[in-house]
Amino acid sequence: MKIALTGSLGNIGKPLTEILVKKKHDVTVISNNAERQKEIENLGAKAAIGSIEDVDFLTKTFRNADVVFCMEAVATAEMFNPDFDIVAAYIHIAEKFVQAINKAGVKKVVHLSSIGAHAQKGFGLMKMHHEAEKVMQTLPEDVGVKIMRPVGFFSNLYRSMQSIKMQGAIISNYGGDKKEPWVSPKDIAATIAKEMELPFNGKSIRYIASEELSPNEVAKILGDAIGKPELKWLCIPDEQLLQGMLSIGMNKAVAEGFIEMQAKQRTGEIFEDYNKHTPEFGEVKLSDFAKEFAAAYNQ
Numbered sequence: 001m002k003i004a005l006t007g008s009l010g011n012i013g014k015p016l017t018e019i020l021v022k023k024k025h026d027v028t029v030i031s032n033n034a035e036r037q038k039e040i041e042n043l044g045a046k047a048a049i050g051s052i053e054d055v056d057f058l059t060k061t062f063r064n065a066d067v068v069f070c071m072e073a074v075a076t077a078e079m080f081n082p083d084f085d086i087v088a089a090y091i092h093i094a095e096k097f098v099q100a101i102n103k104a105g106v107k108k109v110v111h112l113s114s115i116g117a118h119a120q121k122g123f124g125l126m127k128m129h130h131e132a133e134k135v136m137q138t139l140p141e142d143v144g145v146k147i148m149r150p151v152g153f154f155s156n157l158y159r160s161m162q163s164i165k166m167q168g169a170i171i172s173n174y175g176g177d178k179k180e181p182w183v184s185p186k187d188i189a190a191t192i193a194k195e196m197e198l199p200f201n202g203k204s205i206r207y208i209a210s211e212e213l214s215p216n217e218v219a220k221i222l223g224d225a226i227g228k229p230e231l232k233w234l235c236i237p238d239e240q241l242l243q244g245m246l247s248i249g250m251n252k253a254v255a256e257g258f259i260e261m262q263a264k265q266r267t268g269e270i271f272e273d274y275n276k277h278t279p280e281f282g283e284v285k286l287s288d289f290a291k292e293f294a295a296a297y298n299q
Contacts, residue, residue, distance in 0.1 A: 002026045003196065006052055006097075007073065008036055009043075011155050012112070015189035016069070017045050017151070023193065052093055058100030058129060062151040067196045071112035072132050074285070080249045086111045086257070090128035094135035101139060108144050108200045110192055115151045115181070115207065116261065118273040124260030125292040137203060144200025150188045150208040151181035151267075152275065154289040157222065161297060164231065168286045170219055173259060175235030176267030177216050181209040181274060188283025218286060225290035226297045235268050238263055280289055 003020055003038070007013035008031035020027045021044040028046040040047040051056035052073075062068050072093040078084045101109060113133050116126030123130075129149075136145055160170040187210045195206065213221075215233040223231025238259050245255040264270040 001196070002028075002064055003069070004028045004030065004048070004062050004065040005069045005111070006030045007069065007071045009034065009039060010073075011153070011185035012188050012192070014043075015186045016192055017043050019189055020196070021045055021102065022165045023197075028061060028065070030058075041201055053096050055096050055099045055103070058096060059103040062100050062104035062106050065106055067108040067110065068101060068104075068106050069110045069112070069192065069196075070094075070101075070136070072128070079251055079254050082251055082252070084251050086125070086251075086254055087128045087131055090132045091135060094132040098135055098139055107142060108196075109136070109139065110146045110148060110195060112188075112192075113147050113149050113205075115149050115245040115274050116264070116270045117147075117149055122260075123264050123270050124262075125254065125257035126261055127257070141202070145203045146195050146200065147203070147205045148188070148192060148195070148219045149205060150272075152183065154182055154184050154210070154284075154286060157218070157289075157293060158296065164226070164228070164297070166220075167234075168228070168230070169232045169234040170215070170222070171234045171236060171241070172215070173236060173238045173241045173262050175215040175233045176205070177214045178268065179212040179214045179217075180265060180268075180271060181207075181212050182218075182286060183208055183210045184282060184284035186284050190282060205277070207277050207279045208282070209274075209279055211286065213286060221286050221290050222293060225287075225294040227294075235266075251277050 003025050017027055017029055028048050029040045030048045032051050034049050037047040037049060050063040072090045074089050114126055114129040116123040117129035117133050120130055122186040123159050133147055139145055163171045188208050193207045219231050242255055242259045
């Protein structure tokens with residue numbers, strides 16, 4: 001099949017590209033960074049350099065594709081822009097995808113969303129995924145859309161690298177022994193690749209997870225991997241974590257959305273729809289990721 005991928009060679013894009021090329025598909029990877037072109041081509045894929053906000057560019061790249069993979073993404077620097085509206089940004093990008101899909105005549109779409117996207121409000125930052133899903137649902141009935149909702153990424157733990165080194169703890173506004181789902185980006189890529197080869201029937205939603213672990217279990221596995229068996233997962237009040245984010249210049253709405261999202265992890269409410277549609281777990285476990293984390297930690 002001819003497959004067009006947004007997301008460049010990120011945590012999901014790179015393993016997804018590798019899997020699809022290995023399966024002998026004709027893969028085109030979209031990136032806004034010309035320096036990625038050689039790396040993309042070295043993986044055996046074609047590079048399309050341009051912006052996902054450019055409908056003409058997207059239309060040209062999507063044309064004749066059997067399947068298109070769409071994921072909204074914004075620059076990390078925008079998280080520190082006080083005027084940035086992340087929900088509006090996700091809606092804007094999703095609308096560009098829909099316009100290009102319609103113009104290019106694409107009939108099969110896989111869209112990356114997230115756990116928490118099932119509700120219009122109440123889950124903080126996940127509103128951006130909910131609104132993007134709504135836009136993708138406006139595609140015509142003859143366009144098959146598979147919405148992928150992964151849970152919390154193992155790779156998000158890299159955000160705690162500094163607090164582990166400086167304070168000897170993973171710090172958040174939730175914690176304890178209650179298990180929650182985690183996922184490896186490699187399992188997300190493997191699931192997406194599999195779904196691309198299965199029939200498309202209307203609009204569907206699939207959750208993706210690798211295993212379920214409590215915050216305390218996560219700390220134990222990471223701590224053992226980095227040679228710090230005493231590592232703890234420390235739960236602090238919402239307001240304290242929020243002030244810490246604001247003190248480093250994070251966009252206020254983004255910071256508040258992050259706090260609200262994690263507060264709903266603390267209560268378990270964000271997992272309610274996931275628990276009704278629990279998926280088969282992937283192959284990669286936190287113990288596997290912990291080796292990569294340890295290598296980065298000890299550099």
